Amino acid sequence: MEGLTKSDANLIVYVHPSQSKNVDKAILRELSTLLFKYSQAFDGVVLAYSVDPQDNCARILSGVHPYFGVRLRANLLIFSPKPNMLLEGKIVKITRGSIHCIVLGFSSAIITDENIRNELKYKAKHGEGVYVSRYHKRHVIKVGAVIRFVVKSLDEEILHISGSLIPANTGSVHWLDKYFVDAATDSNKEAKTEEEIEMQEQIIVGRETLPSANDHKVKKSKKRRRAEDQ
Secondary structure: OEEEEEEEEEEEEEEEEEHHHHHHHHHHHHOOHHHHHEEEOOOOOEEEEEEEEOOOEEEEEOOOOOOOEEEEEEEEEOOOOOOOOOEEEEEEEOOOOOEEEEEOOEEEEEEHHHHHHOOOOEEEOOOOOEEEOOOOOEEEOOOOOOEEEEEEEEOOOOOEEEEEEEOOOOOEEHHHHHHHHHHHHHHHHHHHHHHHHHHHHHEOOOOEOOOOHHHHHHHHHHHHHHHOOO
């Protein structure tokens, strides 16, 4: 899945003197406030971190409450979805006009009807809504399944994603991983067949058959032979 990156950052964590006996715990407590929130500084959501203090010394800051700053190096795992990226989410709800899913267990995503390609048709089975492909019967999107979709936009404040199932490489992850390559090959074959039919229809007009390019070449060669014989 796209949208996940690792980042190395040099940070300064400010700790209250009352926490000086357990600085490591105070540092982790401060860093935990960054988790699962969008950060402008990191241009994404911090999902996990590991820290490595740079030295054992700290700089005391003057003020009413003299905090001290601890320099450290942190390895961060950041979730930063951008438009046109491919994400995966677990479906929690399906209606006739939308598909709702959860990405990485914390970010909600919605795919509305206008962003679902015509190939996928809504049906009600056993009292539950599903989307089924018109061309591939095994391609079924249902509650509990994992889907792959394209990002359209992200609401940074509430971490809500708007997605799309328009591209052919989106849909049920289970089906895509097993059958997408074969299905794409079949689609190309069908497209070629349709092109050949269109070409034939262009050659035949009404009940009269128009000469094709090959026929034109044959006639030219016959004329040349006649001219040579003369």
